[in-house]
Amino acid sequence: MVHWSAEEKQLITSVWSKVNVEECGAEALARLLIVYPWTQRFFSSFGNLSSPTAILGNPKVRAHGRKVLTSFGEAVKNLDNIKATYSKLSELHCEKLHVDPENFRLLGDILIIVLAAHFASDFTPACQFAWQKLVSVVAHALARRYH
């Protein structure tokens, strides 16, 4: 089980309470597809991903980004039980989606950058530390059931 200090929990939940999940999720996924174009390999059914503008405006990208970040919220709500929270999703990503777990780390770092852009100086180094820990724990939990 991951140990979270009271300060870390506070930094995570207070940032999360101010996050617009739909906007932030859409932006994070769009940036992943733009900055690391090879990640588009998982989204051939999403239609037009031919340019940053296309990706940013793509409704499937937005919807999926929202879905992904909403699921991330489950980790925030269950900080003391992240492994169990993502057990089924981990199996899904391995057996059905065939996603290399490296992609979870890439998306986690992109999310951090989106938060930095959004919260600016409020996203202090201490804040970043707590969130880097969270994205790392989530990535690990999602990779845990791989076989």
Next chain:
Amino acid sequence: LTQAEKAAVVTIWTKAANQADAIGAESLERLFSSYPQTKTYFPHFDLSQGSAQLRGHGSKVMNAVGEAVKNIDDIRGTLAKLSELHAYILRVDPVNFKLLSHCILCSIAARYPTDFTPEVHAAWDKFLSSVSFVLTEKYR
């Protein structure tokens, strides 16, 4: 780097250049906070927030970044001496360049959110990857 990417890198640098020292110090602070293992390369430093050594070193790092921006068509030539320094003397494990690059991106994003569009983000990620590659290519 495409012409558009080079332009994106230069545009941000033009704004960031006069805050380079602060950005450097902040990036290092983020690095040492988020990735404490990176502190092992600085046992001789006072790494407390705002320390003179942190600011000095942040300056050094961003000066090098600035030189790479100014000579973006010849990063390898521009950073040749630094590349040798890292390969033969400092021998910082290559994984750490990714970590520092990420923290530099966070600092830039926090200071210039409207300018830091996805395309600019991609260009800077690519640029810092090139810089990191040059700094580690003589390792073996």
